[in-house]
Amino acid sequence: MVYAKKADFKGISERFGIDQVTARIIRNRNVKGEDEIQDYLYGTLPGCPSPFLMKDMEETVDILGKKIHDGKRIRVIGDYDIDGICAAFILVKALKRLGAKADYDIxxxxxxxxxxxxxxIELANDDGIDTLLTCDNGIAAWTQTAYAKSLGMTVLITDHHEVPFEETEDRGGGDSYTSAAHRLEVVPPADAVVNPHQSSCGYPFQNLCGAAIAYKLAQALYETWDIPPEELSPFVEAAALATVGDVMTLQGENRILVKEGLKRMAHSQITGLRALMEVNGLQPAELGSYHLGFVIGPCLNAGGRLDTAKKSLRLFLEEEEDQAMKMAWELKELNDRRKDMTVKSVEAAVRLIEESGMEQDDVYVVYLPDCHESLAGIVAGKIREKYQHPVFVITKGAGGLKGSGRSIPGYSMYERLTECGKFLSAFGGHPMAAGLSLPEENLEPFREALNCGSGLTERDFDKQIWIDVPMPFSYVTEELLKEFRLLEPFGNGNEKPLFAQKGLTVRKKNLIGRNKNVLKLQLADEAGRPIEAILFREAEEADREIREGAVISAAYYPDINEYMGKRSLQMVVQSYRTDG
Structure with a gap:
């Protein structure tokens, strides 16, 4: 599929001094208008909206100020994933900087x-806590908030999840009436609620993660206390890490946060983050969003998956280097164990799918009783990627079966769970991902219900690859590649540019690398110009499919190959099709 979004690419090129190809990529990321393009290319943190534009931000700052002044005990309540960990780190550090008696629980x-x-809540009450401050959670905790309030606690909520709602009916007057469903937001009875998803919140960018909202609160507190903004630097790092780790869209303020966070991580002020980089063999100056999402993030998440997330938070709060290194190694070892467990569970899932005939189903419901329940979502994502079907991975827990699902475009997982709710003990989620629990005896009826009238067609199972520009590789120069750095950081909503070229003849091929898991290709375009190419994904399968002399079409990203002091342009093949 090729993007066909329209704009005055020549005008954009001239106005901003960029290639028309770069202008097309920017438009393909839904950036339009000179102000948006300017922010996309050159946006900075001082240009981001004031935190006080968020509903209840001023009230939250005022309440915390009084609590700190009165010496009241404040407990930050985080969550067990990377977003909740980073958010709790920000708030605990910020409150202590202001002299607060603050601690945390996860x-x-x-x-x-x-x-x-x-x-x-009861533990906090027993500990003499006066104020609960949530981060990355709380917006759905109406009952819990009311209970804490009944015990005399102050409750402050900061969250980024969707606000729960109830359907209500409006009825018109007259002899007959018409009715229409309206959504009434159900906001917990807290003393203040900071969440840009509230309909009455005027903050111009809704899609911040929990840690980014914690950063905005820290920013508001520091402004109020006249603390130099430079001291916010480690919080920018943590918010950037959480934004990538929580797979938020890298657009608008999120993209600026990640870009600025990566700059600061080159000289990180977070001792635990420096330790994680070291144990994973990462060079701080070369850090990119990939390393945040696929190297550092999984180490932080491993604590919450296989041990306790408090271990990850303690690492980020630790300032002594030797102790931080010891803790970082523990998290890396946990993550290595998690990876091994994931591989085994994925292999078991593939065997079950292919031996049971499940490939004929529209929706895969994969029962892996021995899979650790914290890994179900990761396994479901990998199976979805392999087969391009909606997938639920179900595991056996202490109180029954639990599962996680990952979907494909066009199939709303949450809506289908709502329709099949009679089989489930509990469920929640959104169109592309969901979690659930159910009695064991309902597993097969649940599978049948999902596959009966799924609404999916064979076309839905075709993976769509979106091309920015059908562009011959001969157009690529080092100067253009340098310009593409303006588009970084890449990630969800700001994907790495992808180009395509047809009519490429395979002259030579060979598997390289220690594990022979990279396919190196020598190609020639229709004019006979040679092209170096490399393919990382499923290289052994590609080696079997692509024969020398074949003609292929390739979706690719251009890169620089540096070897023995020599630099050359190379095509990094993301996907291919054999044409002859």
Missing amino acids: PDRIKDGYGINVNM
């Missing part, structure tokens, strides 16, 4: 489940 993934709960 729920256990298996024992407590998501978000603040009654046990945590």
